[in-house]
Amino acid sequence: MKYLFVTIILVASINFIFGQKNSSEKAKAYNQISTYNDVYFKFNVTSKAELDQLPQYISIDNIVGTTVYAYVHKNHFSELLALNIPFEVVSKTSDSKALTMATTVAQMANWDRYPTYSVYVQMMQNFATNYPTLCKLDTIGTSQNGRLILVLKITDNPNVAENEPRVFFSGTMHGDEVTGGVLLLRLADYLLSNYSTSARVRDIVNNEEVWINPFSNPDGTYAGGDNTVANATRELANGVDPNRNYPNPVQGQHPDGSSWAPETVAMMNFGAAHNFTMSLNTHGGAEVFNFPWDSWTSAQKTHADDSWWQYVGHEYADTVFLYGTSTYFKGVSSNGITEGADWYYAYGSRQDYFTYYLLGREVTVELSNTKLLDAAQLPNHWNYNYRSFLNYLRQAKYGIHGVVTDACSGLPVKAKIFINSHDRDSSHVYSSLPVGDYHRPILAGTYSMTVSAPGYQSQTINNITVANKATVIK
Ligand SMILES: [Zn+2]
The missing domain is CATH 2.60.40.1120 (Carboxypeptidase-like, regulatory domain)
Incomplete structure (x- = not known):
């Protein structure tokens, strides 16, 4: 009886401390919801096994030691509070946030700004207009709020089906992980504008079909309106996390319990239509080359080409290490690569969908610890990564x-x-x-x-x- 009494007091006092902590964090969370429609937060676990007990609406984004970084959409925030997990709200921006926007195409000249939605669309159209023999503009689909999910096909003879591997680069499916969108836009420009002068670029463009989709979740990226990325959200307009919304080999057709969003269906159809040899999907909030599987740890099941993945991953990361800062790309793993679920399970990820169901090879490249990266940092991140993009593209032609x-x-x-x-x-x-x-x-x-x-x-x-x-x- 006495023992039971002590236990109750102990539990009550823990709840009290959690409650105190959470009430100040709750205010911060509501503040973040008012801007972003979701909350980015962190909490601690004693073992990774605890993560399996969490409901699917908690979308894990990163794990550093025992600290878990995750998102919850505003629709599920009260459910999160009811779990009584002590959490802290994490700022989405670095302290010196400068999300400078380009309101004209000319202002993108130095690649140190984020394009407004209309500048983005104009740039994609300009590529097709200015390089008609190397490039064609296509549409993967339309977002829930009517924005275009655009893709460029870059290859010699873009109107002819040729005996060439197809490689797909897609960015910013989490709308607030904006670094990749600009880097992929710049990759398109790099391939087109260097075609006549660079043998390396010609080798890729003449022998492969390169498909580039810089902003795959435009409603998330431009959630604050077409002229800013400052209020970008991770999710699609209906609150669904696009990177948990795909069929999954372990958890079935709807691992997140939501029906497929229109953007997911459009991407599934696009992927099925093109039989991509390899693909690369950019993210942010961490810095690492993350290869299949997201659904099994390497102890459970490796990809048949695990040694190839490690080889390609090391090529990517080792090249980044030559040009990045001393700490860049080392936060998740000191060698810059990880098998997906060795970091954390992500059921419903596009990586496992493209790799398992479409028989492709898709990597998730996390490009910057800061999701809404200062615009002035974009050229540095391009410099850290573009050679690795080219290496990855070239690997599709080997074998x-x-x-x-x-x-x-x-x-x-x-x-x-x-x-x-x-x-x-x-x-x-x-x-x-x-x-x-x-x-x-x-x-x-x-x-x-x-x-x-x-x-x-x-x-x-x-x-x-x-x-x-x-x-x-x-
Ligand atoms: Zn992401």
């Missing part, structure tokens, strides 16, 4: 490549390309119509490959020897 055709008619065939004793968990690829081309990045080694299609006799090719940074045509 095993070829064309599958009908032996009699010579017509292209959509066939399954399976690396024997290697492929598992959807790591195989398919050849694409209308050309019949397939592209299979893989680490150096000797492989046996089986090509199969319904109605055809399968063919196995043995002793395919691949070197790193080399292309084998079969």
Whole structure:
């Protein structure tokens, strides 16, 4: 009886302390909600296993030691309070916030401003107008509030389907992680404006299809209106976190309990239509190269091409280390790379969707610890990363490549390309119509490959020897 009494007092007093702390944080949280529609907060756990007990509306963003950084949308804030977890609100901006906007295309000349929505759209249109032989503007879809989700196709002969790997770069799906949007806009400009002078750029543009979608959640980025990114939100207009909204190999079709948002459906259709060999998805709030899987730790299940991922990841990060500051890209892992769930589980992420369901290879690159990065810092972050962007693009051309055709008619065939004793968990690829081309990045080694299609006799090719940074045509 006495023991029970003490216990009750103890629990009550803990609640009291939590309550005190949370009431001051609650005021800050409501303040943040009034600007951003969501709250960015941190709390402590004693072990990562505790994270599995959290409801899905708590969207984890980063973990540093035992401190968890997460978001909750205003629609779920009262539910968070009811959990009685002590938390602290985290500022979304650095102290010297200067989110300078470019209100004309000319003001983007030094890449040290954020474009207004109309400047962004104008720049995308200008690329297509100014480089019609290298570039085509396409639309992935329309956001809930009617903004365009634009994508540039950059390649020689942009109106012709060619035997080339397709690589997709997509930015700022979390609308407030704005660094990537500007860096990808600049990547498009870099590829187009250096095509005539740089052999390295020509090598990429002539031999690959590069698809660039700088701002994939324009409603989130321009939540404060078309002329500012200052009030950008993580979520889509309906409060859904786009990076928890995709079908997931562990948790099924709707891991977040929400139906697919229009932006998610548009991206799923776009991805399915283009059979991307590789893709890269930019984020912010951390600095790291995060490769599949988000749904399994590396102890549970590695990607079949885990050693290739590590090789490509080290190439990315090691190049960043040559040009970044002494601390840049080292906050999550000292070597700059992590397998997704070794950092934290993210069910419903686009990375696992593109990799598992679309048979691609998608990486999540976290570009800046500060989400709403000072605009003056954008050129530095470009300088830290652009060579790594080019390296990543170039990797799509290495490995095993070829064309599958009908032996009699010579017509292209959509066939399954399976690396024997290697492929598992959807790591195989398919050849694409209308050309019949397939592209299979893989680490150096000797492989046996089986090509199969319904109605055809399968063919196995043995002793395919691949070197790193080399292309084998079969
Ligand atoms: Zn993010």
